[in-house]
Amino acid sequence: MLQNEIIEKIRSGGQAELGVIYEEHRKEFLQWISKEYHCSSDDGKDIYQLTILIFYDNIRQGKLEHLVSSVKTYLFGIGKNIALENMRKEKRYTPINQETWLNEYVADESGQGTDDSFFEFAKKALVKLGQPCQQLIELFYYEKKSIAEIASSMHYKNGETAKNQKCKCMARLRKLFEIEMTKPQNVVNHGY
Template sequence: MEDITALYRDTFPDVARVIKQLGGDLEMAKDLFHDAMIIYMEKAPSEIRVSAKAYLIGITRILWMKQQKLRVREQAIFLEDFHVPEAEQPLFDYLRAAGEKCMQLLQAFYYEQMDLREMADTFHYSNVRSVTVQKHKCLQKVRATVKNAMLYEGALN
């Protein structure tokens, strides 16, 4: 196995470029590359049939694709949960109506895929249960906003 530090220095710029081309940012590139490095180090050298650099770039790309598939699936579930009408008003307006704190909380959970413990620390909640309760309240606010918008649109028709 090559010197890990040299491999990191030589490969990361290429990985960051690939992730940027795919629509990611530097933080995402770092996270995915670190995961790829762990996978690389766990493999026996005889199992890797390409250069270490090519292997790491390929694994990082695969991890990015898996992450994007998961995000799309979660976003679809998130949107299904709201039963958003095909109105001109975008979903973002419904989320904004729930308040800044709710929007940040829901974004952290659904889009940034932050775990509940990390959310408790980030948003200064005393425990994971408090985060869960607040997330539920935020979803209820958004659902109520959507419902009211649908009722309003129904009254206009």
């Protein structure tokens, strides 16, 4: 399969494609990363999983449209950056904490203006939102699916219905977020 066909397949597909890519380069990546950075097998796997997540996310977000190198070279480049960034932060080699990494990854892109405690309230609100709203807004904001694609995959009558539903779900999420923020134990002196 051509490199750019892989990108198209991931863009239009889902977790199955993510799994295929994961398996395809796993062995070579793990051998390389343990040799290059002297990390354990488990640490190497942790870095590889994050590498695949970034690759997938870059395609979904439209940051990666065409590959000028092979998928393997691209993945090794991401892996190297993750390992080096982790070493830079920790000043020495330390196993990567995937949970912290994920929090920082989404924090970096949203820039200034958001606060960790608000992020925690937002996560709680999201959990309380329930299905199918959670799935719908995840498809829209994370998977970057179009409204037409969402309407088709979630069996809405048409795009307009899906769009209305998405707006209602976001309105509900805002309300749940406000409830979280105004809970007595969560009320602090903040800007919201």
